[in-house]
Amino acid sequence: MSHPHPELSDPPALAKGGVRIVALGGLGEVGRNMTVIEHEGRLLIVDCGVLFPDDHPGVDLILPDFEYIEDRLDDIDAIVLTHGHEDHIGAVPYLLRRKPDIPLIGSTLTLALIEAKLKEHRIKPLTMNVAEGSREALGPFDCEFIAVNHSIPDALAVFIRTPGGTLLCTGDFKMDQLPLDGRITDLRAFARVGEEGVDLFLTDSTNAEVPGFTTPERDILPSIEQVFEKARRRIIVACFSSHIHRVQQVLDTAWEFDRKVAMVGRSMVRNMTIAQDLGYLKIPDGVLVDAKKLDNFPDDQVVLICTGSQGEPMAALSRMANRDHKIDVGAGDTVLMASSLIPGNENAVYRVINGLMRLGADVVHKGNALVHVSGHASAGELLYCYNVVRPRNVMPIHGEWRHMKANADLAIKTGVPADNVVIAEDGVVVDLVDGKASIVGAVPCGYVYVDGSLVGATDETLLKDRRILRDEGFVTIIVVRDAATGKVTAKPDIRTRGFAEDEQVFERVLPKLEEALDEASRKGGTDAHQLQQIVRRTVGGFVGGKLRRRPMIIPIVIDA
Known part of the structure; x- marks a missing residue:
């Protein structure tokens, strides 16, 4: 494995009473989120996700590098999962292969999604269901869970109390004041833990470069309705298989326009079935039909919801664009790409858009209509959080270097001393000792590739x-x-x-x-x-x- 920073040496032993933070993914990249927190010889892991490949021929997934914790699996008290997106839960099966009895802590929907994934890997996990307001002692880590708003229901921030210091990790979040599910980011809880004292604030950096506030989810509904009004034949909606809010909007609009909806793609069907069973997705009567029965309905009464909004080669939409799918896209069809571009996926997405338009479809995407809003806090929201929490130290997480740098600059503007703002990358070791966070070294932390049935064999x-x-x-x-x-x-x-x-x-x-x-x-x-x-x-x-x-x-x- 390559060393992330040759100028940094191996870290010294953790100072007595200190807290050590090592990100094994998610810093300097959008994906593969995994943070290891150590205190008194025990470990707490926050998230364990995957990164989707870019220029990695033949690679299916990219995992965090578990080498740092390989010999310390018995020291892990729990894995806390902030929400159910793949870049936060997708690598859990590969870690539990090494030790299946590590407890998984998360909200109802998050645990349901990971349990379905683990079932495919034939792993039955130990789980603990938590909700906002819950407080659990996990070894020396006293964890309090706080509601945050994101593009998937049931997302949580976690406030971690230890004798060596306190940490507030936001996970992915935004501050939509009129969310579709009525569940807002709990700024009162942020203020309360801020009054108690937050020694280290680990906060989402994805939209730190974007000024102002992230557009509310409700604001895109007129654009979706406009797509339905103009569509002459079928409507094909591509979005993340976990974006329950977006699917809900499409289902409700389809019901208004008297169209039938079918789900296409294994992950889409699985996740929406889970969401419906748990009450997070409410399907209007008579709207949902089996994809196999679509031929029974005229094209102008059909809506398909599928995966592939990021140009993934094997996802349904990409295969439609390549004429490698049972659904033939043609003139008069409308494709609604209801998602934003993950950095690095631009070329793949535009290839799909060009392919669909070449087949005669009308393609509506974020570049030409307000059909998607981000799930991440923009600069204005981050400033609010810094002013509410008033952290002693800040460590930007979840983002490329430019995002983390912009986030760090926001923290400094609100009065956090520049010396107390730590920009780290994967494998860089940050110690919180006597109320001060600082970089003390680095550990090997490379990419681990999933290549077919092989894990780690590809280099x-x-x-x-x-x-x-x-x-x-x-x-x-x-x-x-x-x-x-x-x-x-x-x-x-x-x-x-x-x-x-x-x-x-x-x-x-x-x-x-x-x-x-x-x-x-x-x-x-x-x-x-x-x-x-x-x-x-x-x-x-x-x-x-x-x-x-x-x-x-x-x-x-x-x-x-």
Whole structure:
């Protein structure tokens, strides 16, 4: 594993009475959120999520690096889950594979979502259901849970009391004053714990660059209604499979316009079934139908809700755009992409939009209509929180470096001393000692890739090879030599894949290659590995210098 900060040494032993905070994901990136908090030799984990791959060919998911806690699983008192999004709960099954009896602490919906996921992994977890106002002792960690508003119901912040200091972790949150479910961020509780004293405030940075306040969820309803008014044929809505509020709005609007709704995609069906069973999703009578029965209804009476709003290759919407789905999108169909762009997904999303428009669909997205609002607090809301909480120290979490820097600047503007604002990245160790937070070192903390059924077997070297194969193609050179003498007995055979140039272009390098091989043979260089290096160096120099390409070169030496 790579060290995140070579300038930082291994951390010293935690000072007596101190609290140590190590993020194994979520800092410097949007996703993979996981924070390990240590006190008196015990550990508390807040969230354990995944990151979705960007330029990682063949990779399904990216996990936090568990190496830091691998030998201390017995020291973990609990995993606190702030809410049910994949970037906060998706890696739980991979951690529980190592120790299935680590207790999971979370709200009703959050636990229901993770329990369904764990069932697929054949893990039966130990769980503790908590709600806003709950207070639980988890080892030396006295945790109080506070309601926060987010783009999924039942989200919680957690106030952690320890003898060494107090921490307030917001999780993902915003301050919608008129939320669809009536559950607002509890600023009274924030103020109360602020009066008690918050030694370290770990707060969501995602929208720290955005001025003002995040638009309320209710404000997008007119845009959704307008889509329904204008649509001539089917309406296909793409959103996160956990965005219960958005699905509720679509269901209610479909009922008003006398349309039938079908869910498409395994995760969408699973999550909405859970939400309905628990009462978080209220489906109007007669609106929901099985996707298999859609042919029984005219196109202008149909709504599909599916996954794929981030351009995920295997999600339903991407497959529709590629004509690789049983649902054929065509002229007159309206696609409503009811989500914002996660940083890094822009190209994938625009590929899907272009593909759908090429098929004749009208695509409505955040770029041309108010069809989605963020689930994260903007700068104005963060300023309110800093003024209400009045923390002694601040550590921005959940965001890329630019987001965390903007969040840190907001804290400083409200009066938090600059020396008390810590911008850390994954693997950086922050100690809270005698009321002061500071960086004391770093631990190995790389990406762990899920590649099919393999976890951790894929590394950067393998991904580099895949990128080269994808972008540059490969050249195979077969050399046959006499097993007894070691001399090359036939002209090298060159084959290529992924090249626009004809293979005949390599006739120009053959004389040079044969000369290099003959010289190696005269000097007694008959080792197969040595010959492969000569082939790789000679052909690589030619391809790089003459063709300006850097393909993967695969030399094969055969003894005859």
